[in-house]
Amino acid sequence: TILYDVMEGIATITLNRPEKFNAFTEKMHKEIIDALKQAGKSSDVRCLIITGTGKAFNAGQDLSDMQGVEVDFGEFLRKRYNPMIMQIRNTEKPVIAAVNGVAAGAGMSLALACDIRLVSEKAFFTNAFINIGLVPDSGGCYFLPRIVGIGKALELAMTGEKISAEEAYRIGLANKICSAENFEAEVKEYAARLAKLPTKSIGLIKRAMYKGVEMNLEETLEYEAYCQDIAGSTADHKEGVQAFLEKRSPVFTGK
Ligand code: LHQ
Numbered sequence: 001t002i003l004y005d006v007m008e009g010i011a012t013i014t015l016n017r018p019e020k021f022n023a024f025t026e027k028m029h030k031e032i033i034d035a036l037k038q039a040g041k042s043s044d045v046r047c048l049i050i051t052g053t054g055k056a057f058n059a060g061q062d063l064s065d066m067q068g069v070e071v072d073f074g075e076f077l078r079k080r081y082n083p084m085i086m087q088i089r090n091t092e093k094p095v096i097a098a099v100n101g102v103a104a105g106a107g108m109s110l111a112l113a114c115d116i117r118l119v120s121e122k123a124f125f126t127n128a129f130i131n132i133g134l135v136p137d138s139g140g141c142y143f144l145p146r147i148v149g150i151g152k153a154l155e156l157a158m159t160g161e162k163i164s165a166e167e168a169y170r171i172g173l174a175n176k177i178c179s180a181e182n183f184e185a186e187v188k189e190y191a192a193r194l195a196k197l198p199t200k201s202i203g204l205i206k207r208a209m210y211k212g213v214e215m216n217l218e219e220t221l222e223y224e225a226y227c228q229d230i231a232g233s234t235a236d237h238k239e240g241v242q243a244f245l246e247k248r249s250p251v252f253t254g255k
Contacts (some may be wrong), residue, residue: 014033021056032050055179057098094194103123118190124162199236208223211223
């Protein structure tokens with residue numbers, strides 16, 4: 001239900017159930033989590049992309065898969081969705097959501113859990129949960145207010161209204177709008193740029209920033225000092241300084 005590919009430092013996880021708008025199933029969750037773990041561990045991988053085949057990025061839970069089945073929603077989330085979100089968060093590498101088409105419900109949450117959102121001009125977001133009488137899950141209540149602010153987050157969750165690519169960019173939900181025709185190439189180019197940066201620093205930035213939104217200034221200063229100690233002992237730090245002094249471009253190895 002997914003495709004996994006590693007090329008030139010970039011791991012691409014492609015959600016691959018186009019006839020169902022790449023909606024989540026138990027099998028897909030398992031495959032995504034396995035792929036995230038593999039990419040996280042592999043020293044060949046310095047950037048991850050999550051994207052979808054066909055018209056959609058992801059339409060959330062496959063609703064046809066649940067018909068006639070009694071489900072404990074809490075357990076459902078704890079077993080399938082939450083580990084996927086935590087895996088993205090705990091991957092100390094940049095994770096890009098390449099939003100090729102609609103991202104709805106938990107599909108929107110998946111995109112929010114990624115570090116960067118590159119959005120096709122044809123894509124749109126819809127929080128969708130409200131349309132079926134549910135609440136945002138998979139980190140939707142955590143990421144959305146942190147990305148767009150509590151006022152906008154409440155509006156989007158309560159109305160479920162469609163958010164176009166332009167609107168998503170305007171409110172900070174999308175980092176970049178890409179052309180629909182050249183979407184893949186533009187995403188690859190962006191990812192290639194990230195894959196050549198000091199990967200260890202990126203991992204630490206991710207950790208420290210997410211902590212920063214939850215800690216006070218004093219705690220954040222202390223955590224920064226802790227992280228800087230680690231970053232300062234990397235080969236990429238040495239290379240960066242050396243390259244600067246020699247007035248040349250640095251060649252980072254991610255070590
Ligand atoms: C789908 C789906 C879909 C199956 C499109 N399932 N087939 C957690 C805990 C416990 C329980 C429940 O869930 C969760 C997490 C969640 O994610 S809840 C939210 C679940 N998702 C939704 O409610 C979104 C439902 N889909 C839509 O609102 C629309 O389909 C969107 C906005 C995604 C796309 O709209 P359109 O571009 O107008 O396309 P469409 O509606 O015509 O859909 C295209 C096809 O994809 C269609 O199949 P068909 O055979 O008729 O062509 C849809 O049935 C299918 N599809 N989403 N989630």
